[in-house]
Amino acid sequence: MNTTKIPVRLTLSVVAACLVSFCGLLTETAVNVAFPTIMSDFGVTTKAVQWLTTGNLLVVAMITPLSAFLQKRFKLRSLFCFSAVCFLIGTICAIVAPTFQILLLARLIQGVGTGVGVPLAFCIILEQIPFEKTGTYIGFGALVSAAAPAFGPTYGGIVTSTLGWRFIFVILIPVLIFTIVLGIATIREIHEPQKAPIDMPGIILIMLTFFCLVFGFANIGSIATAPLTEIIFFAAGVIALILFVRHCMKSDHPLIQIDVFKNIPFDCHLICFFLINAIMLGTAFVLPNYSQIVLLCPSMLAGLMLLPGAGLNALTGPFSGAVLDKIGAKLPIMTGTILMVVGIFLLMIFGRVLTPAVIVGFYIIFGLGCGISFGNTMTVGMMRLPMELKSYGNTAFNTLMQFAGAVGTSVAAACVAFSQNSAADITYEAKTAIGSTHAFIFLFALTLCCLLLQAVGFISYEKKNGKK
Numbered sequence: 001m002n003t004t005k006i007p008v009r010l011t012l013s014v015v016a017a018c019l020v021s022f023c024g025l026l027t028e029t030a031v032n033v034a035f036p037t038i039m040s041d042f043g044v045t046t047k048a049v050q051w052l053t054t055g056n057l058l059v060v061a062m063i064t065p066l067s068a069f070l071q072k073r074f075k076l077r078s079l080f081c082f083s084a085v086c087f088l089i090g091t092i093c094a095i096v097a098p099t100f101q102i103l104l105l106a107r108l109i110q111g112v113g114t115g116v117g118v119p120l121a122f123c124i125i126l127e128q129i130p131f132e133k134t135g136t137y138i139g140f141g142a143l144v145s146a147a148a149p150a151f152g153p154t155y156g157g158i159v160t161s162t163l164g165w166r167f168i169f170v171i172l173i174p175v176l177i178f179t180i181v182l183g184i185a186t187i188r189e190i191h192e193p194q195k196a197p198i199d200m201p202g203i204i205l206i207m208l209t210f211f212c213l214v215f216g217f218a219n220i221g222s223i224a225t226a227p228l229t230e231i232i233f234f235a236a237g238v239i240a241l242i243l244f245v246r247h248c249m250k251s252d253h254p255l256i257q258i259d260v261f262k263n264i265p266f267d268c269h270l271i272c273f274f275l276i277n278a279i280m281l282g283t284a285f286v287l288p289n290y291s292q293i294v295l296l297c298p299s300m301l302a303g304l305m306l307l308p309g310a311g312l313n314a315l316t317g318p319f320s321g322a323v324l325d326k327i328g329a330k331l332p333i334m335t336g337t338i339l340m341v342v343g344i345f346l347l348m349i350f351g352r353v354l355t356p357a358v359i360v361g362f363y364i365i366f367g368l369g370c371g372i373s374f375g376n377t378m379t380v381g382m383m384r385l386p387m388e389l390k391s392y393g394n395t396a397f398n399t400l401m402q403f404a405g406a407v408g409t410s411v412a413a414a415c416v417a418f419s420q421n422s423a424a425d426i427t428y429e430a431k432t433a434i435g436s437t438h439a440f441i442f443l444f445a446l447t448l449c450c451l452l453l454q455a456v457g458f459i460s461y462e463k464k465n466g467k468k
Helices: 008-033 035-042 051-073 076-096 100-128 131-162 172-186 200-218 227-250 258-262 264-293 299-304 307-327 330-349 356-383 387-420 428-465
Strands: none
Touching: 008 035, 008 051, 008 076, 008 100, 008 131, 008 172, 008 264, 035 100, 051 076, 051 100, 051 200, 051 387, 076 100, 076 172, 100 131, 100 387, 131 264, 131 299, 131 307, 131 356, 200 227, 200 387, 227 258, 258 264, 258 387, 264 299, 264 330, 264 356, 264 387, 264 428, 307 330, 307 356, 330 356, 330 428, 356 387, 356 428, 387 428
16 A cells, blocks of 8 residues: 655645646636737737737747756756746736737747746656655646646636636736745755756757747648748758757757657657647637537637536546556556547537537546546656656656647647638538538547557557566
């Protein structure tokens, strides 16, 4: 029986780090709901207003890969304070922003805080939580990572329709102040910072990689009208990634140890973690739009329809992590992934005739599957690595989590938009339903890939090490 006791201070330090992550990830989807109101207030176009999310994602995706280096070079408490204060400054700027340009700058500042802050909770867990409790605590961290963007549309819809879009940020102020005080009081160091050399070529190449790839995916909907631009950005991102890998293989102090990717079970679960994120955020984009355009639901109701599934997604995380600690990873992860496949399959099959009640029911199945598999996939992936590579594994997981948001949302949006802009002689609502069905087909293909890779990851590990 597992009787390991975790000090209250250590638990609270994880909570503090998770709260910063929660605020950052919550605003990624909450702000999307307020786009029409912001467009009206500042007189900007749809293309311009989307940069409030795209710009934020770009900054987060560019900074997150630096987390392993930052955690070696600086104290955890210093990184926490920088992250939380940076996000607080960005939040205050967003509240008082007199122009759209200032609001965009505020979102970029928040992106810096999120990029530094998101990996911290998992770093504390992996370094300071005993191995036999790791699954439970990563499940708690996954609760935050999954719940924040899932609850975002509901939170943004309710606040925007009742108080105004600026209160999306106002409500976060007391949370952030409490978080800063809690983190300063509880976060401790277990090793002194190292004077690790700055790998400037690596930093430039990895930031260029994710800038180009995230920008490319964020604008994938315009590939029909501006294909050359898209090809240039994707090509530049791939070339930068190849150069980065070659640089890391030759460098004495690489930003990321390439050895971490020579572990096949780790690679499989890492890709699955990416796919789960992309599927979750893609689904969270399609369903509210379907509800508002096809079913003519108000924005608040469209957000509330996702609440039961999002709640199950969140609450299942720590519970499924505790199950993993007791019985192992294979059964909960495979069960959760199968539930995801079933949920998306049902949405795909009934994509043109969904009703509010049906959406709630199918999304509950899907949310339950995500909650069971999401955090546990990261846990088992990290378990496959030796201790000296865990910080690089943490960096890889958190980086792909941010990148997945851009991929899942952008491709799903492109599927819907392609149908909406077609010349078919049917109503706009019918075109949206067809486009949403196409998006569900894409997401269903991703769930099948995820299920297959989860199985390959376990089989590969069992062949090499025996069943566990």
